[in-house]
Structure formats: structure tokens, C-alpha cells
Amino acid sequence: MNKFTVRADNLTKRFGALLALEGLTLEINAGEIFAFLGPNGAGKTTTVKLFAGLLKPTSGSASVLGFDVSLHPVEAKKAIGLLSDQPFAYPYLTGFEFLRLAGDLYGVTAAEQRLKIPELLEMFALTDRAGDMVESYSHGMKQKLALASVLLHKPKVLFLDEPLVGLDPKSARLVKDIIVALAGRGVTVFMCTHVIEIAEKLAHRVGILERGKLIAMESVADLKKRMHTAANLEDMFLQLTGGTEYAELLKYL
Ligand SMILES: Nc1ncnc2c1ncn2[C@@H]1O[C@H](COP(=O)(O)OP(=O)(O)O)[C@@H](O)[C@H]1O
Numbered sequence: 001m002n003k004f005t006v007r008a009d010n011l012t013k014r015f016g017a018l019l020a021l022e023g024l025t026l027e028i029n030a031g032e033i034f035a036f037l038g039p040n041g042a043g044k045t046t047t048v049k050l051f052a053g054l055l056k057p058t059s060g061s062a063s064v065l066g067f068d069v070s071l072h073p074v075e076a077k078k079a080i081g082l083l084s085d086q087p088f089a090y091p092y093l094t095g096f097e098f099l100r101l102a103g104d105l106y107g108v109t110a111a112e113q114r115l116k117i118p119e120l121l122e123m124f125a126l127t128d129r130a131g132d133m134v135e136s137y138s139h140g141m142k143q144k145l146a147l148a149s150v151l152l153h154k155p156k157v158l159f160l161d162e163p164l165v166g167l168d169p170k171s172a173r174l175v176k177d178i179i180v181a182l183a184g185r186g187v188t189v190f191m192c193t194h195v196i197e198i199a200e201k202l203a204h205r206v207g208i209l210e211r212g213k214l215i216a217m218e219s220v221a222d223l224k225k226r227m228h229t230a231a232n233l234e235d236m237f238l239q240l241t242g243g244t245e246y247a248e249l250l251k252y253l
């Protein structure tokens, strides 16, 4: 079996005249934490949607656990958990009901759900609110519920699109600890993030995407060696993606 759990081969996506992703080729190992960085609009979410089968590539291919997402969508989808950048949970279900629904959709047995759902609710500190409708949840609570729902079927590959946005420090720490623990068990974590600090601390490798093109793909340590003029990942990121050219515009303030 192929040791790469996530693979893109010349993956390309156009929206009309806009080339949102251009010839992305990458391979990610089982148990690897990969941080996908890039300015707003670089194409990160588009990439994740291509891997999750929510968009069709214009050309090239995406595969998960050896299953081409276009050719074997069901097998590929079973293998993944996707936390989208706009976490969705049906507002008129309770948190508990939403997890039941997610479990049923992914074919998690009733017995397994009876065991796992209370555990996940407790882990995410949602037990007390499990009987309340999702519409009454804060953004962070919805985010945690959505993450619980994608962990229920024990995916081998997790795509997390900006997983820390809107979380309080304690919840953010929980999510970071979950990421590390899952990777330790062999789960592949593909995470889009703007939070440079978590990429620097957690990721085995980082990829930097700019205007649809992958412009760096290496460990933070290797990136530092290559760009020895930059002190930290934030500096490297800014140097690679055009720096602080807005400085000039501050005069308009
Ligand atoms: N459904 C769509 N239709 C047209 N353009 C889109 C669509 N989705 C994304 N885009 C464009 O593709 C580019 C990449 O977007 P996105 O992948 O969301 O970037 P990121 O997640 O890195 O901020 C942006 O210019 C965005 O406006």
C-alpha cells in the first residue's frame, strides 16, 4: 500500500477566468501534521474542497488513502473528516441529535454511538448543552460540535479549515492537543490556518500557497535554514508572500 495518505497530482481548479489552484502536487504521510498557509484567497479552501469531493478538479487529481476522489468518492469520503471553515450544524437539532445524525450518515453503529457521543460531548465540554438546540450555541460551541461530529467515524485523514478561528484559549488548546494526539495514532492532519504559531509549533511540514501556487513545502526547520534572514515563520511567510507592501498605504489613515 502507498504510504502517502493524501496526494495531489497536478491538481488544478479554475473558476471561469480565475485560476484558483494551479498544478498542485504534494504527498502527505500517515500521521503527519501538515499546515497549509497562505494569504486570504490563495486557494486553501478550494484545495480542501477538492480533497473532500465538494468541488471537481478542472484537471489533475486528488486522492485519499489511494482512492481518487473523483473516481471513488464514497471510499474517499469514508476515510476523511472535514471541518469546514464555516462549520455547519443544523440549527433546529440539539447538539446530541446532530451527533446522532452525523453518526448515522457515516454508518457508525448505534452501540458505538451510545459510547462515543457522550465521550465526545464531555471532551468538548458540551455535555451540559447537549440537549439544547444548535441555534442557541455560540460560534465556538458550534465549531466544537462540528469537530466532534467529524471525529465520530474515526477518520484516517482530517481536513481542518481554520480550526481555531473563534475558539477561546482553552478550546483552542484542546483542539491543538487533539490534533497532536490523533497524529500520534497515525491520523493524517491537513490543516489550513492563519495562525502561524500553531503551524510553527505543531506541523511536521508547512506548505505555503500564494495565488494558487505552492511556493514552499518543507519543515519549519528547513525553511528557516533556507531563509536564514528570517527569524521566524511569520517573517518567512511575509517574505515569501510579498511582505508588508501595505506599509506605504498606512499614510491613508
Ligand atoms: N465557488 C467559487 N466561485 C468563484 N470563485 C471562487 C469560488 N470559490 C473560491 N473562489 C475564488 O478562488 C480563490 C481562492 O479562494 P479560497 O480557496 O477560498 O482561498 P483561501 O481559502 O486561501 O482564502 C479566491 O479568489 C476566491 O474568490
Ligand SMILES: [Mg+2]
Residues within 6 Å of the ligand: 044, 045, 046, 085, 161, 192
Ligand atoms: Mg479559506
